[in-house]
Amino acid sequence: MSAQERILVVDDDPEVRTLLSRRLRRAGYVVEEAGDGMDALGLVDKAVPDVVVTDMAMPRPDGLGLLKELRSRDPELPVIVLTGHGSLDNVILAMRDGSLFDYLLKPLPDLDLLDVAVRRALEVRQLRARAREADQVVAMRELAATASDRILNPLSAIMLSLVTLRQEGIAPQARATAAARVEQAIDIITRVVRQMRTVARYTPREVTRGLREIDLETATAEEQETD
Numbered sequence: 354m355s356a357q358e359r360i361l362v363v364d365d366d367p368e369v370r371t372l373l374s375r376r377l378r379r380a381g382y383v384v385e386e387a388g389d390g391m392d393a394l395g396l397v398d399k400a401v402p403d404v405v406v407t408d409m410a411m412p413r414p415d416g417l418g419l420l421k422e423l424r425s426r427d428p429e430l431p432v433i434v435l436t437g438h439g440s441l442d443n444v445i446l447a448m449r450d451g452s453l454f455d456y457l458l459k460p461l462p463d464l465d466l467l468d469v470a471v472r473r474a475l476e477v478r479q480l481r482a483r484a485r486e487a488d489q490v491v492a493m494r495e496l497a498a499t500a501s502d503r504i505l506n507p508l509s510a511i512m513l514s515l516v517t518l519r520q521e522g523i524a525p526q527a528r529a530t531a532a533a534r535v536e537q538a539i540d541i542i543t544r545v546v547r548q549m550r551t552v553a554r555y556t557p558r559e560v561t562r563g564l565r566e567i568d569l570e571t572a573t574a575e576e577q578e579t580d
Contacts, residue, residue: 358475359383359400363393363407363419364435373406376464377471390419394426401427404474406467408459409436409444417443420452429481431474433467435459503545507538514538 360382364370367388374384385402387393391413393405405423409416416434423430431454436444447453454477455470514531517523523531 357383358404359385359402360471361385361387361393361396361402361405361407363387363390363405363411365389365408365410365412369408369435372464373467376467377406380468380471382471389413390415390422393419394422397423397426397430401430403431403478404471405430405432406471407432407434409434409440409456416440417447417452420447424452429478431455431478433457433470433474435461500545500549504542507541510538511535 358381360377362370362374362377362384363386364373365388370386370388374386377384385396387396390411393407396402397405407416407419411419414422416436420432420434423432432452434444434447434453434456435458436456437459444453444456448456454474457466457470461467511534514534517527517531518535
């Protein structure tokens with residue numbers, strides 16, 4: 354476990370929030386606190402934490418609303434909910450649609466349960482990030498192989514066309530056809546190179562400590578601004 358792992362604790366009860374935050378800080382985490390959903394979303398917009406621990410009965414917005422907003426910002430952000438028996442139906446609903454990683458019943462009989470839940474959430478987040486990273490490596494290799502084929506083929510067409518153009522006494526129609534093939538091949542190569550330039554501009558973003566993924570939206574936006 355790294356001391357740099359960040360936990361966001363959200364609860365409108367200052368005493369509960371302080372209790373949870375103190376326990377997590379003692380475990381070595383960097384902890385941020387929010388008194389309601391709006392404050393929590395403001396902190397998440399500044400920097401996405403590694404795990405969110407939140408009360409289900411939240412104002413501005415309620416627990417389900419907060420879960421929905423968190424999922425829209427980072428679908429794989431682990432959220433642990435603290436809930437009473439009266440909110441279990443909402444908790445089950447949130448778990449079914451994937452908005453929730455785990456839940457703990459209030460009042461917590463033992464804060465060790467919180468430690469275990471947070472540790473599990475961090476482990477799952479790390480595993481998911483590593484899986485995405487591995488997938489991206491495979492995708493980049495496939496992209497490189499495809500790009501090389503798409504460049505080599507039109508290069509071959511250019512070479513053959515040059516052979517035709519160097520012939521003495523070549524007919525005007527044959528010369529025009531060869532020249533058109535060269536232009537077409539150059540156009541294909543140019544488009545492939547531009548696509549690869551876009552790939553080279555992809556901006557990796559950190560999704561969890563020490564692991565990054567390619568942010569395609571940022572790369573596309575940067576490329577459009579350049580053009």
